Structures are given as C-alpha cells and as structure tokens.
Amino acid sequence: MTVRLERDGAIARLLIDRPDRRNAMTQAMWERLPHLVGEAMADDAIRVLILAAATPGLFCAGADIDEFARCSGAEDWRIANQAAIRASQYALALAEKPVIAAIDGDCIGGGCGLAIACDLRIASPAARLGITPAKLGIVYSLFDTKLLVDLVGPARARRILFTGALHNAEEALSIGLIDEVAADPLAAADTLARTIAANAQHSIRSSKAIIRRILDGQADDDVTTLAMFRDAFTLPDFAEGVAAFQQKRRPDF
Numbered sequence: 483m484t485v486r487l488e489r490d491g492a493i494a495r496l497l498i499d500r501p502d503r504r505n506a507m508t509q510a511m512w513e514r515l516p517h518l519v520g521e522a523m524a525d526d527a528i529r530v531l532i533l534a535a536a537t538p539g540l541f542c543a544g545a546d547i548d549e550f551a552r553c554s555g556a557e558d559w560r561i562a563n564q565a566a567i568r569a570s571q572y573a574l575a576l577a578e579k580p581v582i583a584a585i586d587g588d589c590i591g592g593g594c595g596l597a598i599a600c601d602l603r604i605a606s607p608a609a610r611l612g613i614t615p616a617k618l619g620i621v622y623s624l625f626d627t628k629l630l631v632d633l634v635g636p637a638r639a640r641r642i643l644f645t646g647a648l649h650n651a652e653e654a655l656s657i658g659l660i661d662e663v664a665a666d667p668l669a670a671a672d673t674l675a676r677t678i679a680a681n682a683q684h685s686i687r688s689s690k691a692i693i694r695r696i697l698d699g700q701a702d703d704d705v706t707t708l709a710m711f712r713d714a715f716t717l718p719d720f721a722e723g724v725a726a727f728q729q730k731r732r733p734d735f
Contacts, residue, residue, distance in 0.1 A: 512566035544591025
C-alpha cells in the first residue's frame with residue numbers, strides 16, 4: 483500500500499508514500515486511508531495522529547489526475563471515488579483524537595482537502611497550498627468546501643476556489659489556512675503532538691467534539707454538552723489534575 487500507519491508510543495503517523503507521483507492519491511489510497519485512521523482511533527495507546535509524507539519535501543499533490551482521465555467516464559467509478567474521498571475527509575475531521583498535518587511540500591487539491599480536515603496544520607517554508615477545481619473543471623463537495631470556509635471565511639474561500647491559485651507558507655499562515663511555519667514540520671508536529679499527548683485526554687477529546695458541534699451549527703449547550711461538563715468532575719483525569727496541582731508536580735494522565 484502507498485499509505486501506511488506507524489506507531490511511536492502515544493503518537494501515530496499516517497504516512498503517504500508515493501514519492502514518484504508527488505504522493506498523488508489513487509482510488510486504492512483513498513479507500514485505505516479511513517481504515518488506517520480507524521486503526522489509530524481504536525488503539526488505546528495512541529493519543530495523537532500526524533498526517534505526513536513518508537519522504538521529506540513532499541506532502542500530497544492531490545488526486546491522481548491520470549487515474550481521473552482513465553476512469554472518470556464510468557459512473558460506477560465516479561460514485562466510488564466520491565465515496566472514498568468523502569470517507570477519508572470524514573475520518574480525519576471526525577476522528578475523536580487530535581490530528582495534525584505536517585506539510586513539507588505541495589499540498590494541492592485533494593491533498594489540501596486532507597490537510598484542512600485535520601485539526602492543526604504545520605507547514606515548511608517550501609510548502610505550497612491550493613485548491614484547484616477551477617483548473618480542472620470539477621466541483622468540490624459541500625463538506626470539503628465547508629472545511630475551507632470554517633478555516634479562512636467565505637470571502638477567502640471564494641478567492642481560493644475561484645482562482646485556483648497556490649499560496650506559499652507565509653500567505654497560507656496569514657489567511658489561516660495553516661497554523662504554523664516550521665523548518666521541519668514533521669519534527670514540529672511531533673513536538674506539538676507530545677505536548678497534547680501529555681495532557682488530559684478526556685478534556686482534549688471533549689473539546690474537539692464540542693468545537694465540531696459549534697462548526698456544525700450548534701450555538702448553545704444541550705443535554706449532552708451539559709453532561710460533558712458535569713461528568714468531567716467525576717473522572718480520574720480530574721482527580722489526577724487536582725492532586726498534581728495541590729502537590730506542585732506534573733500530572734500523569
């Protein structure tokens with residue numbers, strides 16, 4: 483397979499490994515990716531997932547356009563391709579654990595779609611980011627487009643989609659498309675992941691779930707979110723956090 487999962491203690495890395503094609507995603511890769519995300523979510527030892535290229539200097543140049551040209555005439559393939567891409571973005575965006583994209587190179591089209599489905603994005607100075615349906619005559623899904631609008635706002639999303647322009651790392655940072663520029667984005671992502679992994683996982687996962695509810699349109703608490711607040715006081719993470727504070731030591735979650 484040209485996507486794979488590697489584990490390193492509390493951190494898992496979902497690696498795209500097709501360097502001869504700038505990590506362009508094939509149908510088989512789209513179909514495999516949600517299963518690997520699921521493996522990371524199901525592994526209790528894993529606390530944070532990093533999405534990155536297996537080869538330095540790359541991220542993902544998008545969908546394999548040659549495969550588009552060969553296969554897109556068949557309606558069955560178009561339906562399957564749409565479903566696989568959608569499943570990949572949903573798997574990342576709705577993953578219960580934090581997901582960080584480490585972008586070291588071109589992050590274009592479907593590759594940028596994967597990155598914006600992650601919780602956080604760190605890019606190298608050499609990274610280029612863009613979403614380019616207007617250059618191919620295709621249309622991005624509503625969910626894909628909403629992820630972009632949530633990050634950069636509707637006006638900038640229109641500009642990105644209408645022009646198909648590529649943005650360097652500093653431009654991407656200035657409009658909120660990425661969160662950080664680092665010389666070695668994978669190392670920076672690893673450092674951030676280990677900081678997150680050391681904190682109370684119930685707090686982090688609940689915060690992620692609440693943010694997703696807000697992005698999906700919820701504006702006030704309901705029975706579920708009120709219970710999330712109350713129940714946290716009864717859980718082991720709270721007991722350990724308070725004990726560590728009182729004893730002036732680092733908590734062990």
